[in-house]
Amino acid sequence: MKKIISVVGARPNFMKIAPLHHALKKSGKYQSIILHTGQHYDEKMSKVFFDDLGLPEPDIYLGIGSGSHAEQTAKVMIEFEKVLMKELPEIVIVVGDVNSTLACSIVAAKLLVPVAHVEAGLRSGDRTMPEEINRIVTDSISDLLFVSEPSGMHNLINEGVSEEKMFFVGNIMIDSLVAHVQKANQSNVLKNLGLEEKSYTLVTLHRPSNVDSKESLEKMLRIFAEIAHRSQIVFPIHPRTRKRLEDFGLMEKANAISKLRLIEPQGYIEFLKLMKEAALVLTDSGGIQEETTVLGVQCLTMRENTERPATIEVGTNQLVGTDESEIKAKAMEVLNGNIKEGKIPEKWDGRTADRIVATLDHIFATW
CATH class of the missing domain: 3.40.50.2000 (Glycogen Phosphorylase B;)
Known part of the structure; x- marks a missing residue:
């Protein structure tokens, strides 16, 4: 079984990792390890989210806590490096754009562990947002880029990223919504x-x-x-x-x-x-x-x-x-009733995790 470490750092990450963890377990081909950095941690709320989403307790908890962007990122990097050197996973999966996403992707890339970024390619165009820096750097060093909407593909292409790394799989957070x-x-x-x-x-x-x-x-x-x-x-x-x-x-x-x-x-x-x-x-x-x-x-x-x-x-x-x-x-x-009509974007259908696992199956067969 291929060992995969999936990183969560803040509550929105739970909704993205939960469906992927369940899909990895269901496939029978992967050992899915959940690592919680503790970047944001409220015991009551975190427990509620894990219970609501049917997630087990994290396999690894780093307990980083709050701090400045530099402090958080540095603490996660120091502790995550120890985990990687002990666990030796085949791949690290990071999601979203929090400091933990950036920190763990940098550590993995430097230790030559492949990185997959779920929700890749999103750009606000505003580099005063810390999240924008996290997205850009994480995408630039990731080996697999799982994209949630067409703009993500366009952004990555414009940044010169190889299209071989990019996979338009849909929005994984909607998997959690559909399931619950x-x-x-x-x-x-x-x-x-x-x-x-x-x-x-x-x-x-x-x-x-x-x-x-x-x-x-x-x-x-x-x-x-x-x-x-x-x-x-x-x-x-x-x-x-x-x-x-x-x-x-x-x-x-x-x-x-x-x-x-x-x-x-x-x-x-x-x-x-x-x-x-x-x-x-x-x-x-x-x-x-x-x-x-x-x-x-x-x-x-x-x-x-x-x-x-x-x-x-x-x-x-x-x-x-x-x-x-x-x-x-x-x-x-x-x-007063002047509403905006809308439609559901392409591949926001609750099956993104399955598409990611199918892509991983193919990638591991060729690596």
């Missing part, structure tokens, strides 16, 4: 929160440009106050964002918005249900742009760019920038 949407339908989260289907706006915010200054958070609260005239707002708030509100003395303002509900971060199943039944999703997340497109839910992305253009070109996502008046206007348009 029926379970999400049975969730009682709406009942528990006293919500009706299609009666609320769901908000997620985590990017520094939106939450790390008093001015940006005050702007968000003004946007929420405007939307609250038309819709209940449900905001599963990250502890870091909650702390920012408290540090800037804005919690009283937030609590004064009568239709704004600040709730604890949710598990995968509960959040999927909340997203599926929202009238509108307001976000700065990458993955949520993809999930809302597949669910046919209206999404407004509060960023100046996106590395997932298929969600705009084909799906239900709209890029609204960070201008307060523009966000308010677009949100009210959607809530």
Whole structure:
């Protein structure tokens, strides 16, 4: 059996590794080892995500914890090098664009262990985003590039990457969504929160440009106050964002918005249900742009760019920038029924993990 180490570093990685782990195990040809760097780790939330996705406890846990980009990357590299020299896997699989993705791909490449990058080729064109640097470097040293949407193929070709390395397999995160949407339908989260289907706006915010200054958070609260005239707002708030509100003395303002509900971060199943039944999703997340497109839910992305253009070109996502008046206007348009029709992009069908495993079968037969 071929030994494969799959790296997770943050919660979005779980949704990408879970279907691949299950497909590798099902094939019977691979020893699938899950390594959690601990880059982001909340014991309660991580356990919920592993349970929801049917993942075993990680085989290897590095326990890196928080720190600056340099500290995190360096710590992961030091610890991951020890693991690779002991385990000697045939290949390392990294997903997404977090610091763990970059760190583990560099270590593997220098030890001449082949690297496969799942979700390769995505580009925002904005190098002020740490994730953009992680994507570019990881793709440049990976041996296999598993691409989720056509823009990824075009970006890699434009960067001079050999087409022999590139495989358009579809969006692996949608595999998790397809596998769990029926379970999400049975969730009682709406009942528990006293919500009706299609009666609320769901908000997620985590990017520094939106939450790390008093001015940006005050702007968000003004946007929420405007939307609250038309819709209940449900905001599963990250502890870091909650702390920012408290540090800037804005919690009283937030609590004064009568239709704004600040709730604890949710598990995968509960959040999927909340997203599926929202009238509108307001976000700065990458993955949520993809999930809302597949669910046919209206999404407004509060960023100046996106590395997932298929969600705009084909799906239900709209890029609204960070201008307060523009966000308010677009949100009210959607809530008043002026919605964007969308379709599901090619190969976002829940079978991406199977296509990756089939590609690995072929690659290992030729190596």
